[in-house]
Amino acid sequence: MATTREKAIGTWDTYHFTGPFPTKVLLDTRADGAIADPVARYNDCTHEIQQLLRNCLDRQERFRAFGSKWSLSNIAHQRDQLLYTGRLNGRMAIQPDDLHPSTTYDAVNLFFFQCGITIKEISEFLLKRGKSLKACGASNGQTIAGAISTGVHGAAIDAGAIQDAVVGLQLIVGPDPADVIYLERASRSALHDEFATRINARVVRNDALFRAALVSLGAFGVIHGVVIEAEDVYLLKRYVRKINRADALQLATTLDFAHARFKLPEETEADGTGKRPYHYKLYINPYTDEDFVTEIIYKKPYRTDYPNPVPLVQKAIFKDIPTWISQFAARCNGSIPAIIRALSREVFPTVDEDIEGTLGEIFWDTSQASAAFSCGFGIGIRNAERALDLYIGLMKTKGPIPGILSMRFVKASEATLAFTRFPVTCVLEIDGVPWPDHPRMITLDAFLTEVIKSFKANAIEFTLHWGKHAPWSFLNLVDTMYGQADEQWKDMRSVLLTKQMADVFSNDFLTTVRLADYRTRIPDELVALKADIAGNHG
Known part of the structure; x- marks a missing residue:
């Protein structure tokens, strides 16, 4: 049987050390490796989680599951009981007999993953089967349940965020046998009712409920299982180049790569038009007039004779901003004044080498595990340039703020509370080094509040990344972002x-x-x- 170790911990913290937060009990559940059948082992874990929920009710306490602690906000925190799911990492391929009679899905692309499996583990599992996720975040350490619950995204302009590849969810909503639900769309059924029976779940097919549960913020019960649609494995060719502001923002506000001034000779059609990339990202130093840096990635057919990209990825500078800014801060001995002074000069180093690899190789491990702050605003691309100008202006007049900006671009999600909700969302992000309260320096919450006020005053619609820093207590914030x-x-x-x-x-x-x-x-x-x-x- 699955077993759970219960430990009184007092406090709990995130991967990025944005706490600590008061917590009574940590629950650490392990599957029973002696159960050979993966479905039986999975069902045994379901039973164990339901027992934990029963105990919670008996104690009149609250309960929350978490995975890699990747979120910087306190969204994954619970004061009473926290269930660590990182050891619950089962995985299996969906078989043709599992498909719903009316489905349009192909079984070879469908896979069932347990809540605690990481994006890295999923990529490795899929690669062995000639498959790949459609998109991921900038790194690979998140668990699948945590990633979809907070809307983790990358910069795949036509693929969307991770939750947009989900076709089914198994939810544990209570302690009783009937409290295990397999949820999918009514408009596009994926799996046969008999599959739900095998995982001791009852079927609910409803589009609106499915869309709401996709980005659930941990509030729709325990996401125990996720059915993902993958695709044939592919390669990504990654280029990092300097790009002047005008050319960068021409692309940022249109994503018209065919007719853009900025083109890569290697990615230009015979008629002179630019090819459309898989991924487009900009890095911006708000304190200088130096050129932006773009990370631009193109999708390529898979082949086996490409050099191992991981050594180059591991030493790449422009991999993810939190890692870079923490290393940058270390060179300044963590001194906020020194960091600010250094940012006033050109800070972007020589661009990285061109790299080619799979999705799982290009978006490799993140080594950063020190204190950091990060905030992501979602904005429609037509407002991207105005929003950037307002943001930089506030960093200079209300700051200075020890951080670097970036912009990523993501296809709209159908999830009800997806922060990538615009037809194409420009994710305007700041990543930096946290600073102690000081009477002569604005707090992070106060600064981000000024950004929100400025966007509202200038009629710029926005959302905020659920898993990052934000002044979440801002009056009517969620209503402002999401309407009804x-x-x-x-x-x-x-x-x-x-x-x-x-x-x-x-x-x-x-x-x-x-x-x-x-x-x-x-x-x-x-x-x-x-x-x-x-x-x-x-």
């Missing part, structure tokens, strides 16, 4: 969960952003769905 979408999300959460379990899966973060509310009255069109789910609860 957050109300729909709360309706769906209230449809899925009982009031008691909704409270169990709530935490300080949800309360701060006013998403912990439970709806005792829901729209008429949802009554039948709630009754069906509630009836099956017991």
Whole structure:
């Protein structure tokens, strides 16, 4: 049987040391390796998690599952009981007999992963089968449940964020046998009801509930299993080049690579038009007029005779900003004044060598594990240049802020609370070194509040990355970002969960952003769905 070690810990922290946060108990669950059948072993873990939920109810405490602790916000934190899922990393291929009779999916591209498996482990598993994820973040340490729950993205302009490849979710919403649900879209069913029976789940097919559960913020129960659609393995050719501001922003506001002034000779068609890349990212020093740096990546057919890219990736400067800024700060001995002075000069080094590799190789391990701050605003690309100018202006007039900016571009997600919600979202990010409170230096929250006020005053619609720093207590922040979408999300959460379990899966973060509310009255069109789910609860 699966086993859980319970330990009183007092405090808990994130991977980036943005806490500590008060926590009573850490739960560490291990699957039973003696159970040979992967489905039986998985079901045994489901039973164990439900027992933990029963214990939580008996103690009248709250509960939250977490994986790699990657989020910088307190979204993964729980004051009472925290379940570490990193050892729950089962994986299996979907078979043709598992498919729903009306599905349009191909079984060779569908895979079932347990909640605690990391993006790195998934990439390695898929590569052995000639497959790849469609997209990932800048690194690979997140667990699959954590990545989709907070909307982890990269800069794949036509592929979307990680949650956009999800076709099914197994949710544990309570301690009873009927509280295990396999959820997928009604409009595009993927797996046969018999598959859900094999994993001791009952089927719920509903598009709106599925969209709400995709980016669930940990509030829709424990995501225990995820069905992902992969694709044939491919290579990525990565270039890092200096690019002047005008050319960079021409692309940032249009993504028209065919007619852009900036072109790579290696990626230009015979008629002179530029090829469309897989990935486009900009690095920006806000304190100088030096050129931007672009990381631009093109998708290529897979072949086996390419050089091992990992050694080059490991020493690449322009891999991810948090790693770079922490190394930059170390060279300044961690002194905030020294960092600010250094940023006032040209800081971007010689660009990296061209590299070719798979998705899992190009977006390799992150070595940074020191204190850092990071905030990501989502903006429609038509407002990208205006937003950047306002942001830089505030960094100079309200700061200085010890950080570097970047811009990434991501296709819209259908998830109800995806922060990549614009037709193409420009993710305007700042990554930097945290600083202690000082009477002559603005706090991070106060600075980001000024950014929000400026965007609102200039009619720039925006969202914020759920897993990063932000002034989350800003008045009506989520309503400002999502309009009625957050109300729909709360309706769906209230449809899925009982009031008691909704409270169990709530935490300080949800309360701060006013998403912990439970709806005792829901729209008429949802009554039948709630009754069906509630009836099956017991």
